[in-house]
Amino acid sequence: MTNALSKMLDTHDWLLADGATGTNLFNMGLMSGDAPEFWNVDHPDRITALYKGAVDAGSDLFLTNTFGGNASRLKLHDGQSRVFELNKAGAEIGREVADASGRTVIVAGSVGPTGEIFEPMGTLTHSAAVEMFHEQAEGLKAGGADVLWVETISAAEEYIAAAEAFALADMPWCGTMSFDTAGRTMMGLTSADMVKMVDKLANPPLAFGANCGVGASDLLRTVLGFAAAGPTRPMIAKGNAGIPKYHDGHIHYDGTPELMGEYAVMARNCGAKIIGGCCGTMPEHLSAMRKALETQPIGEVPSLEAITAKLGGFSSASDGTDGAGPEASPRRGRRRKA
Numbered sequence: 001m002t003n004a005l006s007k008m009l010d011t012h013d014w015l016l017a018d019g020a021t022g023t024n025l026f027n028m029g030l031m032s033g034d035a036p037e038f039w040n041v042d043h044p045d046r047i048t049a050l051y052k053g054a055v056d057a058g059s060d061l062f063l064t065n066t067f068g069g070n071a072s073r074l075k076l077h078d079g080q081s082r083v084f085e086l087n088k089a090g091a092e093i094g095r096e097v098a099d100a101s102g103r104t105v106i107v108a109g110s111v112g113p114t115g116e117i118f119e120p121m122g123t124l125t126h127s128a129a130v131e132m133f134h135e136q137a138e139g140l141k142a143g144g145a146d147v148l149w150v151e152t153i154s155a156a157e158e159y160i161a162a163a164e165a166f167a168l169a170d171m172p173w174c175g176t177m178s179f180d181t182a183g184r185t186m187m188g189l190t191s192a193d194m195v196k197m198v199d200k201l202a203n204p205p206l207a208f209g210a211n212c213g214v215g216a217s218d219l220l221r222t223v224l225g226f227a228a229a230g231p232t233r234p235m236i237a238k239g240n241a242g243i244p245k246y247h248d249g250h251i252h253y254d255g256t257p258e259l260m261g262e263y264a265v266m267a268r269n270c271g272a273k274i275i276g277g278c279c280g281t282m283p284e285h286l287s288a289m290r291k292a293l294e295t296q297p298i299g300e301v302p303s304l305e306a307i308t309a310k311l312g313g314f315s316s317a318s319d320g321t322d323g324a325g326p327e328a329s330p331r332r333g334r335r336r337k338a
Helices: 004-011 022-027 036-042 044-056 071-077 080-099 126-142 156-168 191-200 216-228 257-270 283-295 304-311
Strands: 061-063 106-111 147-153 173-177 207-212 235-239 244-247 250-253 272-277
Touching: 004 106, 022 036, 022 044, 036 044, 036 080, 044 061, 044 080, 044 283, 061 080, 071 080, 071 126, 080 106, 080 126, 106 126, 126 147, 126 156, 147 156, 147 207, 156 173, 156 191, 173 235, 191 207, 191 216, 207 216, 207 272, 216 235, 216 257, 216 304, 235 257, 257 272, 257 283, 257 304, 272 283
Parallel strands: 061 106, 106 147, 147 173, 173 207, 207 235, 235 272
Antiparallel strands: 244 250
16 A cells, blocks of 8 residues: 555655653643543644644644544543544545645654453454544544544553554554553563564564653663564564653653654664654754754664663663563663753
8 A cells, every 4th residue: 555654655765753642631631530632623723733833843644633533542531523524524624734834744643542441351343443533533534634643552452453444444554552561561561572563464564663652761771672583574663752750740751852862863763763752852952852853963772771871761771672571670870851
């Protein structure tokens, strides 16, 4: 299948993705507990500003404000009947921003986890998950998304269900998981496990990788784990802008634009082709990442020691690929920022 993203992957050494959605929307007035997806209809000007902030900072690709846009998540806000409407609206705003940019910018329809647990531990069935993801995918497709983008997934079953749903929608897709539990996903997958899973999918993604998690250091260790497993598809790195700190009633991330610039270059050197940020990543971080990627040449694959020296220590002693258990290690002191 030839599409806008596959063309860009074929013709670019790297692509800059976007940054945070929630962090930026909270700065615009979103309150904790609110459904951001409602803003696609109620405050389209703010969603336009969200997307435009990433595009103006140099992003080649941005995710729509539809992370929690499935029926299970929207049901918490009595919005389960609005799945198609809210996803279509989020993608339509993105299409307008991308088309007005004067260059090729990919609109990626964000699809987050259902928030439910699969059988037999929970009640979610494979067919129900596929149905929810398919409903969301059709809304994003109708709104003009170039590609679907499932993210922050912990369970292999959910990733597999999304792949099936996106095939039903006849849409290309990408997918990332969150390795936030001692180098593994919350449901126990390692980076090597993910590579094996992706290779076996009947409808594989255009690109795969990791997002969110703990911090930039941990995420790069996961990307190195992907690379060591011999992937056949482009890798994605979308790390948080440092570590969250609670200050004056708000969560702040301690990653400076300079640190995120270093992270972006190291992510590329680790083998990632699509590089962006996650929680805490603002337009100023993206601008620094773009400048660093454009001005610094590709270097050697960084060692774990080099990663920790520049970005701070890991949150655990192992990433799980060595068979070690989830034994936590004290985070080393982070480098002092200007």
